[in-house]
Amino acid sequence: MNEEFSVVGKRIRQPDGPAKATGEAKFVGDLRMPGMLIAKVLRSPHAHARVAAIDTSRAEALPGVAAVLTPDDLEDWSGFDRGMKDMPLVAGGYRIPPEEQVVNRVARHYGDAVAAVAAVNEHIAEEALSLLEVEYEVLPFVLNAEEALRSGAPQVTEAAPGNIGKHLSYPYPEGDVDQALAEADLVVEGEFQTTKQDHCTQETAACLAYVDASGRLNVWSQCQLAHLARRELANIFNLPVHKVKIMTPFVGGSFGQRGALCAEPVAVALALKTNKPVKLVFSREDNFLGLESRTGFDNIHVRLGFKKDGTLTAIKTNMLGHLGGYMGCGPMASVIGMTLSMGHYRCPNRYGDADMVMTNIPVSGAMRGFGNDAMMFCIEQLVDEAAEKLGLDPIDIRLKNTKQPGETASMGLMLESSYLEDCMRAGAERFGWQELRSQPKETEGRIRRGCGMATMSHCTGAAPLYLEHSNAMVKFNEDGSVNLTVYPAPVGTHIWGALSQICAEELGIGVEDVSIVTGDTDITLFEYGSDASRSTYAIGGATLRAARKAKEQLLAHAAEMLEVPPDQLETRDRRVFSKADPNKSIDVGEVCYDAIYSFGGEATNFAGKQSFEPTWNSPTFGAYFAEVEVDTETGRVCVTRFVTAIDCGKAINPMAVEGQLEGGLQQGLGYALTENFLVNETTGKVETTNYDSYKVPGTLDMPHSEVIIVDKPDPKGPFGAKGVGEPGMVGIPPAIANAIYDAIGVRIHSLPMTPERILAALAEKDD
Amino acid sequence: MKTLANFVVNGEPYELAIEPNLLLIEVLRDELGLTGTKHSCGVGNCGACTVLVEGEPVLACLSLAMAARGKAITTIEGLAEGPTLHPLQEAFIEVGAIQCGYCTPGMILTAKALLDKKPDPTEEDVREALAGNICRCTGYVKIIEAVLAAAEAMRKGAAR
Numbered sequence: 001m002n003e004e005f006s007v008v009g010k011r012i013r014q015p016d017g018p019a020k021a022t023g024e025a026k027f028v029g030d031l032r033m034p035g036m037l038i039a040k041v042l043r044s045p046h047a048h049a050r051v052a053a054i055d056t057s058r059a060e061a062l063p064g065v066a067a068v069l070t071p072d073d074l075e076d077w078s079g080f081d082r083g084m085k086d087m088p089l090v091a092g093g094y095r096i097p098p099e100e101q102v103v104n105r106v107a108r109h110y111g112d113a114v115a116a117v118a119a120v121n122e123h124i125a126e127e128a129l130s131l132l133e134v135e136y137e138v139l140p141f142v143l144n145a146e147e148a149l150r151s152g153a154p155q156v157t158e159a160a161p162g163n164i165g166k167h168l169s170y171p172y173p174e175g176d177v178d179q180a181l182a183e184a185d186l187v188v189e190g191e192f193q194t195t196k197q198d199h200c201t202q203e204t205a206a207c208l209a210y211v212d213a214s215g216r217l218n219v220w221s222q223c224q225l226a227h228l229a230r231r232e233l234a235n236i237f238n239l240p241v242h243k244v245k246i247m248t249p250f251v252g253g254s255f256g257q258r259g260a261l262c263a264e265p266v267a268v269a270l271a272l273k274t275n276k277p278v279k280l281v282f283s284r285e286d287n288f289l290g291l292e293s294r295t296g297f298d299n300i301h302v303r304l305g306f307k308k309d310g311t312l313t314a315i316k317t318n319m320l321g322h323l324g325g326y327m328g329c330g331p332m333a334s335v336i337g338m339t340l341s342m343g344h345y346r347c348p349n350r351y352g353d354a355d356m357v358m359t360n361i362p363v364s365g366a367m368r369g370f371g372n373d374a375m376m377f378c379i380e381q382l383v384d385e386a387a388e389k390l391g392l393d394p395i396d397i398r399l400k401n402t403k404q405p406g407e408t409a410s411m412g413l414m415l416e417s418s419y420l421e422d423c424m425r426a427g428a429e430r431f432g433w434q435e436l437r438s439q440p441k442e443t444e445g446r447i448r449r450g451c452g453m454a455t456m457s458h459c460t461g462a463a464p465l466y467l468e469h470s471n472a473m474v475k476f477n478e479d480g481s482v483n484l485t486v487y488p489a490p491v492g493t494h495i496w497g498a499l500s501q502i503c504a505e506e507l508g509i510g511v512e513d514v515s516i517v518t519g520d521t522d523i524t525l526f527e528y529g530s531d532a533s534r535s536t537y538a539i540g541g542a543t544l545r546a547a548r549k550a551k552e553q554l555l556a557h558a559a560e561m562l563e564v565p566p567d568q569l570e571t572r573d574r575r576v577f578s579k580a581d582p583n584k585s586i587d588v589g590e591v592c593y594d595a596i597y598s599f600g601g602e603a604t605n606f607a608g609k610q611s612f613e614p615t616w617n618s619p620t621f622g623a624y625f626a627e628v629e630v631d632t633e634t635g636r637v638c639v640t641r642f643v644t645a646i647d648c649g650k651a652i653n654p655m656a657v658e659g660q661l662e663g664g665l666q667q668g669l670g671y672a673l674t675e676n677f678l679v680n681e682t683t684g685k686v687e688t689t690n691y692d693s694y695k696v697p698g699t700l701d702m703p704h705s706e707v708i709i710v711d712k713p714d715p716k717g718p719f720g721a722k723g724v725g726e727p728g729m730v731g732i733p734p735a736i737a738n739a740i741y742d743a744i745g746v747r748i749h750s751l752p753m754t755p756e757r758i759l760a761a762l763a764e765k766d767d
Numbered sequence: 768m769k770t771l772a773n774f775v776v777n778g779e780p781y782e783l784a785i786e787p788n789l790l791l792i793e794v795l796r797d798e799l800g801l802t803g804t805k806h807s808c809g810v811g812n813c814g815a816c817t818v819l820v821e822g823e824p825v826l827a828c829l830s831l832a833m834a835a836r837g838k839a840i841t842t843i844e845g846l847a848e849g850p851t852l853h854p855l856q857e858a859f860i861e862v863g864a865i866q867c868g869y870c871t872p873g874m875i876l877t878a879k880a881l882l883d884k885k886p887d888p889t890e891e892d893v894r895e896a897l898a899g900n901i902c903r904c905t906g907y908v909k910i911i912e913a914v915l916a917a918a919e920a921m922r923k924g925a926a927r
Contacts (some may be wrong), residue, residue: 017860020868021852023803023843027869030802089824200903202807202815202869241840252805252869253903286806492867492904655909662906663866691812698892700909 007505008719010354011655014497024107025250028206029281038642039270039280040125042115044107045361047684048141064124067274069116071105080236082260082372082673083329084228093320097159102265108325109360110684111289118270129376141360141684145298145322148357157360163358165323167330172412174351180314184305188382190303193750194374196677197294202251205262217244222251224258224489225529231523248519254491258704259531260292285689292365295333302378310397312347314329314693330364331356337371343410344457347403353542363604379453380734417714419647420621420650426708427645431625451627452738456620456731460535460723469526469613472542474550476606478596480589485517489530502540502718506547508571535724540718541611549608572737618714620722624731628739635755647706650720664728670696672733772836774797777845792816792827802873803843814900817873818842824880831849843872878914
């Protein structure tokens with residue numbers, strides 16, 4: 001297969017590598033402008049409180065302070081939905097009330113922004129914050145979803161009576177799930193709990209904003225969805241869209257967190273108020289408190305029905321999630337979770353619903369996996385339980401139920417391609433599954449070993465739930481080199497390289513001949529942005545089609561020069577060849593030069609532009625294998641080895657695909673075992689605000705990791721590619737949970753699977 | 768009250784009038800414009816701000832600038848010689864060890880300190896040396912691979 005391609009499938013070096021390796025790469029926090037002010041945000045020390053009054057006089061009197069922003073400044077500005085998702089969705093009438101303000105008169109969670117300052121430097125800005133005297137009227141608060149639903153519970157926001165942010169159901173129900181469960185030979189069920197997880201992007205949120213002399217708002221933003229950010233900022237600050245210009249320099253990680261507005265509203269408000277450039281860089285604590293983190297579920301109740309032979313007949317799920325003080329992106333975590341979790345197994349009876357509940361904790365949102373992670377933690381453990389009860393191998397029960405191409409995929413669309421079976425077989429062989437599982441179990445001794453596996457499917461873009469509109473422009477220069485104008489989020493996914501490869505492959509030129517033009521809403525066409533593992537697929541799809549259009553123009557001109565009909569021409573190695581007579585050829589640059597520097601009224605610049613809005617998505621599939629050691633005295637789990645086998649279609653750059661899966665393992669491992677977003681139950685204070693209290697895995701925590709790429713093309717993706725951004729982490733927690741069960745015979749239904757939970761489960765088993 | 772202080776950064780001498788409570792990261796980034804040194808956790812937990820002082824890795828977000836007066840400070844901007852990248856920089860690009868790139872300067876400098884002392888490290892040595900540097904993108908696999916590859920390239924270079 002690889003031989004067919006000259007650029008696609010190659011382990012190319014990334015175009016942004018040298019800038020990042022030398023320190024030349026500029027992130028938002030690195031930018032400076034003359035006269036620039038530094039902003040800081042004042043955050044509520046209460047989980048729920050009304051700002052009765054703010055005395056700003058001492059702060060304003062401090063030399064170097066340019067402005068103080070309080071809820072009294074809001075008159076001219078609109079409230080907003082930080083998730084920016086005011087679009088029709090299949091989930092139905094999905095609109096989020098724009099109740100959040102730039103700074104809030106009612107603080108709805110510990111750390112909610114209530115005021116901000118801008119000063120000539122960071123030290124003075126910090127001192128100014130400490131001089132703000134805020135009088136709070138403390139309000140009763142509620143921290144978890146179950147309590148928030150009780151009658152008489154404190155009301156988090158008037159926009160959600162009874163604290164029900166959203167009640168949502170699975171958009172593609174089938175059959176009669178209750179009847180199927182009643183008729184099943186075996187029903188396995190369980191209640192599970194998942195946790196908030198902080199994205200822990202190494203670069204914290206940051207924004208630089210200024211209003212130029214013409215009155216245009218210039219914003220250097222990290223947003224993954226830059227065009228949506230432009231529209232949303234225009235709405236908030238009552239500006240026409242063309243008066244807002246978003247620019248994206250390099251971004252130090254995102255993982256879904258920058259899919260919402262972060263530092264932008266406060267930075268822009270202060271820039272408008274001071275008429276000076278204002279830079280706001282969040283501290284690590286600001287990040288934990290002020291940004292969205294992974295949506296946690298207080299309860300997920302799952303029931304699966306099986307026939308004796310292991311055939312899955314019913315899936316029923318009920319989710320209870322907490323949204324925090326604003327709705328944000330959190331509600332959709334339930335719909336995505338339900339939709340994708342029912343994606344890889346054939347099952348004629350399916351139903352799910354979810355209550356997404358307002359609580360006085362930091363806001364829930366999208367993080368890599370976006371609900372699928374939570375549902376897979378439940379379903380893949382229950383499938384293992386069913387396998388054991390039915391006397392089947394965990395792989396065999398999954399093979400029996402795996403969907404095939406042509407069947408209905410997760411979002412009601414036809415499944416274009418699936419090589420999940422290949423993933424399971426290749427992964428099992430590399431892992432040594434049969435040998436490891438057939439070894440006799442140790443029942444004595446402190447350290448117990450076990451192995452487990454899990455599978456999953458994940459979306460490649462979220463059509464038809466979300467808009468999937470991407471655009472690309474491909475322009476030939478006079479030497480045959482190309483500028484590709486696109487706007488994926490430059491968050492470190494090697495997407496510039498992948499899009500360059502797609503473009504170069506289609507044009508028959510080298511990847512080094514392609515330069516990316518990006519990071520500016522003025523020069524790029526509309527781009528929904530980078531989320532839902534969509535960039536290679538959707539922006540890549542637009543790129544491929546735009547390149548095709550540019551190539552048509554190139555070949556039409558070359559046809560005249562070579563006196564060969566255009567359909568008899570092809571390009572490779574940066575030359576145009578006659579298919580019939582390869583001796584007849586011309587350099588691509590020569591054709592471009594001839595067209596651009598052409599007198600007589602015929603001059604033209606070959607350029608292709610393509611809008612692309614796929615109404616389908618081709619799910620990616622994966623199989624995950626974990627080997628663990630459990631210390632039965634301390635409860636500590638050590639993952640010693642991990643194998644991930646992935647069907648992400650044709651890998652445009654295998655090195656980049658490996659990088660996504662290896663990185664996903666780090667985040668999945670933390671989510672599974674150590675990353676515990678803690679809120680004090682008595683005070684509502686967030687206790688984990690930096691890496692000393694919130695443990696993300698380091699080099700010494702990582703298992704030996706192997707990645708297998710099945711590398712078979714999907715019929716619809718560009719050169720057969722599917723998405724791979726999120727899948728890397730989705731299957732990790734259930735594979736580890738199943739390995740823990742194999743080691744010590746207890747099932748852990750709560751994330752993270754901490755030593756305390758392991759020891760408690762062991763103690764319960766012994767009783 | 769500002770004080771005059773002399774620094775040697777990437778071989779260049781600087782004389783600066785600074786407040787004595789400034790952190791090394793503030794002098795490098797704000798006074799000298801060397802923004803390759805990154806701020807991330809601010810409390811010495813993540814290694815993003817690592818620079819070399821007399822060849823030893825130092826967390827610039829925790830160190831007073833005054834403590835580094837007169838000492839040789841190396842930041843990521845000082846590693847390449849003109850257009851020729853340091854073997855670590857080359858290896859990080861070559862094996863795909865850079866994703867978002869935010870931890871990269873700290874990773875490369877921490878690794879340089881290791882390789883300068885121990886030109887032939889084991890994988891375990893590399894894991895130990897980088898234990899204080901957090902990366903949220905790569906899972907460390909290709910970072911460790913890059914350091915081992917750079918070590919080999921540097922040994923070959925030295926043997927020539």
